[in-house]
Each structure stands twice: as C-alpha cells, then as structure tokens.
Amino acid sequence: MTSAPASTQSHPRIEILGLPIDQVTMKETLAQIEQFIASDRCNLIITADASGLVQAQTDPYFQQLFAKAALITPDSAGVLWAAKRFGTPLKERVSGVDIVQEVCRISADKGYRIYFLGAAPGVAELAAEKLRLRFPGCNIVGARHGYFPPESDSVVAQEVAETKPDVLFVAMGIPRQEKFIEATSEIIGAKVAMGVGGSFDVFSGKVRRAPKLFQRMRMEWLWRLLQNPKKIGKVMLLPRFVMLVLRVKR
Secondary structure (H helix, E strand, O other), X not given: OOOOOHHXXXXXXXXXXXXXXXXXXHHHHHHHHHHHHOOOOOEEEEEEOHHHHHHHOOOHHHHXXXXXXXXXXXXXXXXXXXXXXXXXXXXXXXOHHHHHHHHHHHHHHHOOOEEEEEOOOOHHHXXXXXXXXXXXXXXXXXXXXXXXXXXXXXXXXHHHHOOOOOEEEEEOOOOHHHHHHHHHHHHHOOOXXXXXXXXXXXXXXXXXXXXXXXXXXXXXXXXXXXXXHHHHHHHOHHHHHHHHHHXXXX
C-alpha cells in the first residue's frame, strides 16, 4: 500500500501516545476522501479511538500502519480529551459510522463504488440494503461477511476486487480490519480503504447507536456496553488509556 505521508497533507497532525492524529473536521475529511478517490493509489484511513491507541502500544505492526495511513481521524471522546490535555485540541470528533453514512450519501450523487466487507453473515448485506433505501442511488456494489480466517484473505480480496470498488469499508474490529486492508490493498485496488468497526451492525439495525444524550455526555462506550456486554474487553481498555495519558508529562 502506498499512502501519502503526513508532510503532504493540507491539515496538521498532532500526536497522542506516540501516534499521529489528523486535525480535521468531517467536512475536511470528506473533501480529502474525494481527493483520494481521484488518486492513483490506495489510501488507508484509520478512525482512531482510545482502545485502538492502547492496542497499538504493544503492536509494532499496527504502529506502522498508523505511520503509513493517509488520514487518521479522531473517533472517540477519549481522544479529544487527551488532545486537549496535551495542549493540542482537536476540532471535532470524526467517527467511522458518520463517515460511512456521508460517503454513501455522496455516492448517490457522484456514483462512487462502495463495498461493505465484514460483520456477521447477513449484516453487511442488510446494512447495504438500508443505506440504499436511505440514499436512493447509493452505489454499494457488493457486501460480504467477515467470518473468515486470515489464511483466506487473498481469496476474499479477489472476490471483492471483481466489483472494482472505489471505497472499501471493512468491519472486522481493530486491528484485524486495518491489517486486512494492508495485506490486500494491491489485490482489491480500492482508492480508499477504512476500518469501520461495528458500523454495519448499526446501519443494519442489529445494534442501536447511542442516543444523542449519551453522545453529548461522551458516554457512548457505556451505551455500547449496555447493548452488548461482550464489549467489556474493549471497554476495559479505556481506563488503561486514561492512565497512559495521565503519565505523559505536559
């Protein structure tokens, strides 16, 4: 995968726990995505949340993907809190689920070819169907579940490549989804590839997104845990994130 280095970006990057985060708004992110689609290479987008930053601390390969990513958006209240604490406040949260929705909306006008890969069997297909209804003309050209082992990555990638996607959204969880993108980018040939976590579950209706009150209180993590107690492992990374941030000398 070839991604643009930070020095070529029109927006600045800050650093949290040794990892880069782009200082971008949603509007700027969407403009950047349109530029990526017009490019001649695959551009990895990482939506960085607190749990992902913690996992990267002990995963050198994941750290390398952060360094190579063309765009890294701030995707959690924890990341915004840490940035403010370090004296480099971010403009706003730019979440993966919102990016997916907005790219689908734009696709209805501009015809961008989108592929949904990941989640449990049937979920990506249902998410695609509901987004096509929400945005008539949305050009989702394929959808497939993500229940396959890493040994099958190249086979699945060939299947996805046949649809010639401009944008690939992968919902396999952090960092599996980003590693899949890196391993298969040359096979698939999408101009934009992004890990989207549980976004397909939300759009399919399998999981309800946190109400606006929880979002305003920056407690979406609690809502997700109440909806799915199996998320406890990811939630338990949040105290670790706070501890790591507090240990950094300002």
